[in-house]
Amino acid sequence: MFTAGFKFFFKLFVVLITAAIVYGYTSGGNHVGPLSVGWKGGVGDHTGYGILLALATVSLVISLALIAFRDADAEAQAELLNVDRIPIPPQRAVKASWWPTVSAFGIGTTVIGLVLHPAIFVLGLATVGLVVVEWTMDAWADRVTGDTKANRMLRNRIMAPIEIPVLGALAVGIVVLAASRILLTVSALGAVLATSVIAVIILAYASVYVAWPELARKFIPELAILACFVLLVGGVLAAIKGEREFHHPESSSDSTLYETDTDDASETHNPIDGNIDENHSGISDTSSVES
Amino acid sequence: MSFPSFPPMTASSTSYQNTMTAMMQPASTNDHTLIGRIAAQGKRSLSLRSLVATSDHILIGRMFIVLSLLCAFATAVLGVLLRIEHIAHLFRLRADHYSFMVFDDPNNWFRMWTLYRMSFIFLVLLPLLIGLGMTIIPSQIGADVLAFPRAALGAFWCWLIGATIMVVSVLGGGGWGSLYHVTPDNTDAVSLTLLGTGMTICGLLLAALVIATTIISLRETGMSLKNVPPFTWSMLVASVVWLTTFPIVIANIALIYTGLHGGQATSFAVSEDENIWLQLDWITEPPAVYALAIPALGIILELLYAASGRKAPWPTFGAIAVGLFGFLSIGGWLQDFFVAGNLTADGMPVASDPRYQLPYVVFAMAIMLLVFAFSANMFSLPRVKNTRTASLTLMLVAATVFGALRVLEPFELLESTITTSVFNALAVAGIIAAVAGICHWSYQLFGVTLVPEKMNQIILILLLTGGLCLTGADALSGVLGADSFVLLPEVALDVESPLSSQVEAQHVSSAFVQTFDTGSIAAFLTFASCLGLSLVAAGLLMLSIEALTTFGRTPQQVTAHTPSQEMASTT
Structure with missing residues (x-):
């Protein structure tokens, strides 16, 4: 008993x-x-x-x-x-899934964002939220019928209209934010060089994709993961180091281009044509100058 | 797709024995049993995609093992560098009185010293043993899969990303505190270190939860907890202890983080980052540090069962011993948070009252003696297994003996370097346990005999000799009066008035030098410990290379390594 x-x-x-x-x-x-x-x-x-x-x-x-x-x-x-024979409970092998890994990256982004920037924090939270929904749907779809193909079709019919735009936006957000941290940290010349190298890599990859599509398609996930990892580590290091110093031009005419709050509040320079906007609207009356 | 199914059994049948016998049969690549699926993996190429999205517990376990072995080597090298710096001070190898040879200043030395300790716990021992457990336990209890395979994969990546954040932020100027006064410059980096540590621990706790759930809920019908193999039992005990201990660290980190950012959330929170390490160091000291070695006991018993071909005497007693060891290694109640407010009846801080630790030591000694008694029949065993068991037992006994000496009142060693020796002894014991387990179950892990017998002997001898050198030298230093390095932050805090950073750095340098200048014997002992750690690093390097080169291979045949199986295979 x-x-x-x-x-x-x-x-x-x-x-x-x-x-x-x-x-x-x-x-x-x-x-x-x-x-x-x-x-x-x-x-x-x-x-x-x-x-x-x-x-x-x-x-x-x-x-x-x-x-x-x-x-x-x-x-x-x-x-x-109340039976003589015990049915052995099935132990189903679950199919491979990206979501556990994505969830870990989402948590990592949240952690970094908590310290560095609210936008990164929100991005991380959004990723974690997305993973919760996707993982739940995967778990549901694994058991909805006995047919694996039918399960996948059911899942995709519900989730594909949502996940494709959301994932695209997230990917762009991560790339932009992490890359901006790095570019703001390295020197001006370094930023130019970095963006040039990245552009060359993308161009090279596109060329390979056109020439050997099957070969290139194989390496898309690997390259994406490596790029994410490099961006994450680079973003952390860059954020710890902080942004480089930005020097504003010294000349009086140029300085007006960057200064909107002058001591004399009655005069505001229009950055478009350099004329004084007496109405403080930022748009000068060019006709009066012409006349 | 069909899944493995074993024939239905009657309530009175012995399906456990039958299943285990079935698992010993050679693998067929076109069947759908567990063996067939694993054998079929040999035909698949191992890509980065499969590492990122896999739900195969063997692969996840191997990822844990290989990465933690690499971390172990890196951590050992860091330890050697720290001791070289120490030797440079003792032998006057520096340019001037305040300069440092390897590290820039005392603060960097302290940061790396804390990284060394945290790495051994969270990047080496826990993931190594968890990886071993994830791979071996399902086959030991007759399960095909882990309870939550996707959670296991999530745990691995959570651990890896958390560890990356932790290490990168420490190298970038963060860490668990500082020898100097408040340093607003590195607040962000310190915060990242804290949060990275928390994320690493969360990953490990999730993995421990997966293992515990697998053992409790996926055992084959007919296999009660009384019948599970020793390693499985020890991992269950360890998982429960870790699940009760490490959330306290996460709570500590939350309080420190809140305090660091200006909010005194509770009376425990502090705003000065130099106190951080003093709030976290309890996990590197007895009794909490003993929790890392619980699975080592299971591996000792498993090796003895396997090598002798029969069950050791009193198997239930062995299980109780493992359970007691786990019970007594719960150490959250000794953390420094409680020193100020929680005093004993005599007015002594709880953490420094030996009576609170004595019962633990008595029990630990008893358990170690029991294990030693179990090992008494090992001299008739094959030589390699004999070396594994002997090395492991010796290191564990050393750890408990040093732990006992540490708290016995006449010796007054509570705050000496013997604390470091206990930590190092358990770290090396955990590594030897993992090495023994990896070699013992290498077919299940890697599909091949991972390490040839001669190399196995060399690795074990390197680890054992290095471990004994390392821990013995530290223990002897403690007996001769060397203070624990943990006192360094307190030395630094003696600065009463705000000083310029240069003066402050000189003050800390001076305190640092005074702490280390204890004579020629100390210099010799430090040299011995450095040599010992170098030997450990060499052994780890050999094992890491071997594991890396065989990582892509997949198991060809699964053999069950339960006591009954070992008996069957022997006969």
């Missing part, structure tokens, strides 16, 4: 609860404190009593769980199901 696992953990529970009570009374507990978990009286040393009580509770919960599920005892399970 009682399984071996239940008996073991229940005995452990009895030993631990007894130990907790004895420890409580010997370390300063009074009245019925150690018996009533401190309801009436002191329990003595809180730390030791707390540890023993917590372990006793865990043992009790495990023992109850084991007896509830019959602890893999064939005889007990047969008795519970």
Whole structure:
């Protein structure tokens, strides 16, 4: 009736609860404190009593769980199901999925964004949210019918109209944000060189894709993962280092191009044609200049 | 697609034995059983895509193992560099009194010193043993898959990305605290280190949850907890202990992060980052650090069963010993948070009262003696397995003996370098356990005998000699009066008034030098420990290369390594 696992953990529970009570009374507990978990009286040393009580509770919960599920005892399970033969529960191998990995990258982005920039944080949260939905749908679709192909079709019919635009937007967002951190950190010349190299790589890959489409298609996921990883690490390093210093032009005529808040608030320079906009609207009346 | 199905059984049949016998048969590539599916993997090429999206527990386990072996080598090299810096101070090899040979300044030294410890726990020992468990446990309990294979893959990537963030941010100026006073310049990097650590721990906890759930819910009908193999039992105990211990670290990190960003969320939170390490170092000290070695006990018993061809005496007693070891290694209650507010009846801080640790030591010693007694019959076993078991047992006994010496009142070693020796002994014991397990189950892991016998012997001898050198030297230093390096931040905090950073750096350098200048014997012992760590690093390098070169191979045949199977294979 009682399984071996239940008996073991229940005995452990009895030993631990007894130990907790004895420890409580010997370390300063009074009245019925150690018996009533401190309801009436002191329990003595809180730390030791707390540890023993917590372990006793865990043992009790495990023992109850084991007896509830019959602890893999064939005889007990047969008795519970009222059958002679126990059907072996199927252990289905789940199909491969990208979502666990994407979820880890999403959490990583959230962690980095929490420290560096709210936009990255929101992006990470959005990724995690997306993963929750996708993973749930995958889990549902795995079991909806016995046919794998039909399951995939059902899943795609529901999810494809949502996931293609959302994933595209997310990919662009990650690339733009991480790349911007890197480009803002390296020198001006370095930024130009970096973007040139990236452009050349994309061009080279596109050329390979045109020439040998099958070969190129094989490496798309690998390249995407490598690029994500490089961007992530580069983004962290760049953000830790901070942006490079931006020097504004020194000349008076150029400085007006960048300064909108002047000491004299009545005069605002129009950055388009350099004329003074007396209406503070940013658009000068060019006709009056001509006249 | 059909899934493996075993014939239905009657309530009185012994399906466990039958299934295990079936699993010993040679693999056929066109069947759909577990063996067939795994054998069929040999025909598939191992691509990056399969590493990223796989749900195969063997592959996920191997990824954990190979990456943590590489991390182990890198961590050992970092440890050697730290000790070289130490030697440079002791032998006066520096340009002047305040300069450093390997690291720029004391703060960098301290940052790398903390990285060394955290890496050994979160990047080496835990993932190594988890990877071994993920690969071996399903076949030991008659399951085809892990309970949550996708969660297992998520756990791996969560661990990897968290670890990357953690290490990169430490190298970028972060870390778990600083020897200097508040440093607003690196607050972001420190925050990233903290959050990366939390993410790494979350990944490992998810993996531990997957393993525990697999053991509890996917055991074959007829296999009760009493009958599970020792390694499976030890991983169940370890997973439960880790699941109860490491969330406390995450809570610590949350409080520190809140404090670091100016919000005193609770009375425990602090705003000065130099206190960070003092709030987290409890996981590197006894008794919490013993939790890392729980699976090592299971591996010892497993090796003994396998080599002797019969069950060791009192198997239930062995299971209870493993459980007790796990129970006593719960150490969250000794963390430094409670020092200020939680005093004993005598007014002593809980963490420094030896009486609170003595019961643990007594139990640990008893368990180690029991394991030693189990090992008494190992001298009749084959030589390689004998070396594995002996090395592992010796390191574990060393760890518990040093732990006992540490808390015994007459010696007053509680805050000496013997604490470091306990940590290093357990780290090396965990690595030897993993190496022994990898070699023992190499067919299931890699499809080949991973390490030839001679090389196996060399690796084990390197690890054992290095481990004994390393831990023995640190323990002897502690007995001779060397203080634990953990005291360094407290030394730095003696600066009372705000000082310029240059003066502050000189003050810390001076304190650093005073801490290390303890005479020629100390210099010799440091040299010995450096040599020991170098030997460990060499052993790890050999094993890492072997694991890397065989990573692409897939298992050809799965053999069950339960005690009954071992008996059957022996006879």
